[in-house]
Amino acid sequence: MSASPEQISEAPTSGTVTPVENEAIDNLDAEKTGLAALNKPKSSYILVSILCLLIAFGGFVFGWDTGTIAGFVNMSDFKDRFGSKHSDGTAYFSNARTGLIVSIFNIGCAIGGVTLTKLGDIFGRKLALMIVMVIYMIGIIIQIASINKWYQYFIGRIISGLAVGGVSVLSPMFIAETSPRQIRGALVSCYQLMITLGIFLGYCTTYGTKGYSNSVQWRVPLGLCFAWALLMILGMTFMPESPRFLIQKGRLDDARKSIARVNKTSPDDAAVFAEVEEIDAAIQLEAAAGKASWGELFTGKPKIFYRLCTGIMMQSLQQLTGDNYFFYYGTTVFNAVGLSDAFETSIVIGVINFASTFVSLWTVERFGRRKVLLWGSASMIACLVVFASVGVTRLYPDGYSAGTTSKGAGNCMIVFTCFYIFCFACTWAPCTFVVVSEIYPLRIKSKAMGIAQGANWIWGFLISFFTPFITSAIRFAYGYVFMGCCVFSFFFVFFAIPETKGLSLEDVDHLYETGTAAFKTGSFIRRPKMNLTKTTTPKVEDPEHASEVASQDV
Numbered sequence: 001m002s003a004s005p006e007q008i009s010e011a012p013t014s015g016t017v018t019p020v021e022n023e024a025i026d027n028l029d030a031e032k033t034g035l036a037a038l039n040k041p042k043s044s045y046i047l048v049s050i051l052c053l054l055i056a057f058g059g060f061v062f063g064w065d066t067g068t069i070a071g072f073v074n075m076s077d078f079k080d081r082f083g084s085k086h087s088d089g090t091a092y093f094s095n096a097r098t099g100l101i102v103s104i105f106n107i108g109c110a111i112g113g114v115t116l117t118k119l120g121d122i123f124g125r126k127l128a129l130m131i132v133m134v135i136y137m138i139g140i141i142i143q144i145a146s147i148n149k150w151y152q153y154f155i156g157r158i159i160s161g162l163a164v165g166g167v168s169v170l171s172p173m174f175i176a177e178t179s180p181r182q183i184r185g186a187l188v189s190c191y192q193l194m195i196t197l198g199i200f201l202g203y204c205t206t207y208g209t210k211g212y213s214n215s216v217q218w219r220v221p222l223g224l225c226f227a228w229a230l231l232m233i234l235g236m237t238f239m240p241e242s243p244r245f246l247i248q249k250g251r252l253d254d255a256r257k258s259i260a261r262v263n264k265t266s267p268d269d270a271a272v273f274a275e276v277e278e279i280d281a282a283i284q285l286e287a288a289a290g291k292a293s294w295g296e297l298f299t300g301k302p303k304i305f306y307r308l309c310t311g312i313m314m315q316s317l318q319q320l321t322g323d324n325y326f327f328y329y330g331t332t333v334f335n336a337v338g339l340s341d342a343f344e345t346s347i348v349i350g351v352i353n354f355a356s357t358f359v360s361l362w363t364v365e366r367f368g369r370r371k372v373l374l375w376g377s378a379s380m381i382a383c384l385v386v387f388a389s390v391g392v393t394r395l396y397p398d399g400y401s402a403g404t405t406s407k408g409a410g411n412c413m414i415v416f417t418c419f420y421i422f423c424f425a426c427t428w429a430p431c432t433f434v435v436v437s438e439i440y441p442l443r444i445k446s447k448a449m450g451i452a453q454g455a456n457w458i459w460g461f462l463i464s465f466f467t468p469f470i471t472s473a474i475r476f477a478y479g480y481v482f483m484g485c486c487v488f489s490f491f492f493v494f495f496a497i498p499e500t501k502g503l504s505l506e507d508v509d510h511l512y513e514t515g516t517a518a519f520k521t522g523s524f525i526r527r528p529k530m531n532l533t534k535t536t537t538p539k540v541e542d543p544e545h546a547s548e549v550a551s552q553d554v
Contacts, residue, residue, distance in 0.1 A: 048262040052175045052187040054235035058167035059194035061228050066327050067202020068221045075217045082150035095468035103464035108161020110457035114450040116166030121446050125174040125242045133229045136163030140225045169449045176437035177242040181504045185364040188437050189430035193357045200350030207343045247280050282506045286443040302512040311436045311452030317489040318432040319459035322482030323424050352418050356425035368501040369435050376427025377490035383420035384483040391476025438500045441509050
């Protein structure tokens with residue numbers, strides 16, 4: 001039981017305090033430090049926010065692919081080179097080839113998400129991101145060099161997918177390990193913000209190049225990928241390494257410099273020493289159990305297998321809400337509702353998607369992860385019900401075979417598509433990455449996040465590959481399938497997803513140790529900071545110094 005502040009104030013004013021009194025001061029420091037962090041001026045977070053945006057730029061690369069491939073499959077030169085021919089000589093893509101070209105990228109991502117993330121444990125998060133960007137450029141070269149063999153383009157997409165899969169795990173992980181807990185959710189959400197920016201600019205670029213009649217249509221958007229990859233590599237040269245990785249490798253001085261840099265303070269700051277000690281203590285406890293194995297994902301404690309399944313389900317449900325149905329096949333969907341230039345509507349969707357993600361940067365910290373996810377599931381259910389119902393009952397007034405569509409019904413579907421994109425972009429899109437980056441301990445984080453993200457990519461492959469076949473068979477009734485998944489997601493979040501807002505990554509482990517029910521974690525109290533042996537922090541010689549230490553925070 002720790003002493004009260006009144007008891008501490010009555011301690012002797014000279015000489016060395018007793019161990020009990022020193023422990024009491026440590027506990028008071030920890031409490032005051034946490035409170036002080038909540039009141040830090042917003043300006044103190046500017047540098048760390050900029051640095052995390054550089055890491056999050058990896059999401060832009062993924063978004064760019066999503067935004068451009070949707071346009072490529074509808075471009076004349078792309079069809080002429082990689083499609084099949086009708087008897088009259090006109091080019092087209094079969095459902096199978098369209099599905100393969102679009103979706104094979106996801107298979108590459110699933111493999112890369114599990115295999116390439118190991119580079120982060122070997123070389124560090126920073127260098128690993130630079131390596132996977134080089135792999136990405138190799139895949140782009142193969143795609144650009146494709147002349148008329150669709151399988152060459154296919155292979156290039158697999159290779160670039162490997163790299164994007166690695167980025168999709170390394171970027172959120174790096175951000176979560178670098179950012180202060182008070183704004184961690186918002187900064188991890190920046191990864192999704194960059195995805196939406198990439199999708200939007202990808203739409204705009206294909207809209208600008210579709211007027212050409214040669215390979216400029218698709219080679220220019222692909223060529224720009226080199227610029228994005230080089231920009232990512234350049235940005236990483238300015239980044240400090242993850243302090244948790246540095247501490248894991250025994251580089252405590254470098255870890256202090258990393259923490260001090262992103263928090264604009266001195267490496268000798270007492271709060272920096274305290275932060276390093278707490279992380280180091282948690283890592284030492286993990287190291288005592290030996291090197292992490294794949295088997296630990298099933299047998300580890302506290303509740304590692306449960307947490308693995310939680311991450312897999314979260315990433316799966318992010319796909320099963322139906323977002324990529326609209327993003328990958330947006331132009332096809334809007335052609336079906338009678339729009340003459342579906343590229344323009346895709347740009348509108350891209351704008352809404354990008355702008356809405358800014359909302360999440362506020363909501364994820366203001367309301368917490370659980371409330372945002374629950375609200376998102378409920379609102380997407382409503383949007384999908386209207387979208388599917390209008391598409392099934394009102395879009396074809398004279399029957400599908402007649403080929404005539406109702407403009408009013410089509411406009412209604414577009415409006416609710418936009419509502420859906422808004423709801424998805426400010427809830428499930430960013431919050432999935434936030435939750436998955438927070439629920440795993442460091443020793444198995446890269447493995448668990450890789451598997452969870454792999455589930456996302458596999459579902460992305462299945463949805464993008466089978467969507468042409470399914471829509472040909474049941475058309476807009478497909479929306480009811482995604483609606484059912486959203487209903488399930490609501491109950492899954494309510495019963496399985498804990499509230500991690502405001503918790504350090506070490507506190508999340510403690511949350512699972514306590515066995516607190518997910519719907520009760522909103523009132524979970526952070527554990528007190530560990531009372532560690534004073535090997536690196538300045539020793540407190542008098543109680544007045546306690547208030548000085550408490551006023552500083554990382």
